[in-house]
Amino acid sequence: MKNITSDSASKFFIAVIGIVVIAITLRELSHIFIPFVIAFFLFFVFNPLNLFLEKNKIPLSLITLIDLFITIAVLYVVSKVVVDSFLSFADSLPEYVDKLSLVVRETALSAGISDPYFADFSFESIIEKINYSSLAGGIFSSTISLFGSILFVIFFFVFVLFGEKGVYDTIKKRYVISKIKPEIKKIKKKLIEEVDTSENDSEIERQLKIEKEEREKKLENTFKTITDQIQKYIITKIFVNAGAGILVGFGLYLFGVDYPVVWGLFTFLFNFIPTIGSAFALILPVLFTILQFDSLGITIGVILFMITVQTISFNLIEPIVIGKRLKLNPLVILLSVLIWGWIWGILGMLMSVPLTAVINIILANSDSKNLNFISELMSTGEK
DSSP states (O other): OHHHHHHHHHHHHHHHHHHHHHHHHHHHHHHHHHHHHHHHHHHHHHHHHHHHHTTTHHHHHHHHHHHHHHHHHHHHHHHHHHHHHHHHHHHHHHHHEEEEEEEEHHHHHTTOOHHHHTTTTTTHHHHHSSSHHHHHHHHHHHHHHHHHHHHHHHHHHHHHHHHHHHHHHHHHHIIIIHHHHHHHHHHHHHHHHSHHHHHHHHHHHHHHHHHHHHHHHHHHHHHHHHHHHHHHHHHHHHHHHHHHHHHHHHHHHTTTOOHHHHHHHHHHHHTTTTTHHHHHHHHHOOOOOOOOOOOOOHHHHHHHHHHHHHHIIIIIHHHHHTTTOOOOOOHHHHHHHHHHHHHHHHHHHHHHHHHHHHHHHHHHHHEEEEEHHHEEEEEEEOO
């Protein structure tokens, strides 16, 4: 009994150490793994279009060019809208910096804080201390790094498109054909007792064919489930976030809040980060409203409006549209955001839910009872 217990404990700690090593490896080699994972996500997004084009006898090389053209066009439009919005926002930033300095000084005065730092607080003095040459160098290097990452993603995406079928065939060979060989002896032994010797060979072939078809179907269903869930999650998030962003932008425009397009973009982008992103998407426009208006009524109105949009979009519409197909426990989602955020930063947070969903699907389709148990812990328990 002690040996069984110690053996189980050893396996558990070895598994934990292995997971930690994998996490550290992913973190240290993030410059390779992040573009690779994004390329796979792009493959899942384009998969329905690619299958349609393949059925219409379009060559794979032309399909690749179409996918790349769509990707680059979307990147150009999004980056142009984002850059133009933030440039217009930056033009009037000094005015709001002065207002924010005044708010800090008045808050310190009303709170009875006599510290000269807060009593004479000024963001301008902080900005003057910034080393603009090093800042410009950092922006330049970050821009070069961003373009390098985009090229890396495109590079991986092309190879994923051309190599996906080969990878699938290799996995099928490993987990279907190799798994059937051990079944041959069991089937032969069973047939010796039940079937005439003359009929053994044909019966073995028939049962092996059934076994092979079942395993192929299971593998195919696993890949199909992963593809379907990632596609549905990404497409749904894009449309729900876009709808929420448009509503926020239009609503803040009616309230008279400056730069509603910027806050609409904030809502669209931040809500890709589960749980945490919604809080940032709510706080930033509210803080800006406080700076712009001295009216408590307008601020409360903006808060109520933002909460209503967030609740309807992400607590009502999104679960209905997705249909809760990811079936991930809310606690697991929160932990996945924190863990993937530690591994890959903001991009890790953005990809945390689909990555965790993929892991859950793989565990659920495993033959191991322990891995199935982990999958059940990660799930909501709904059928």
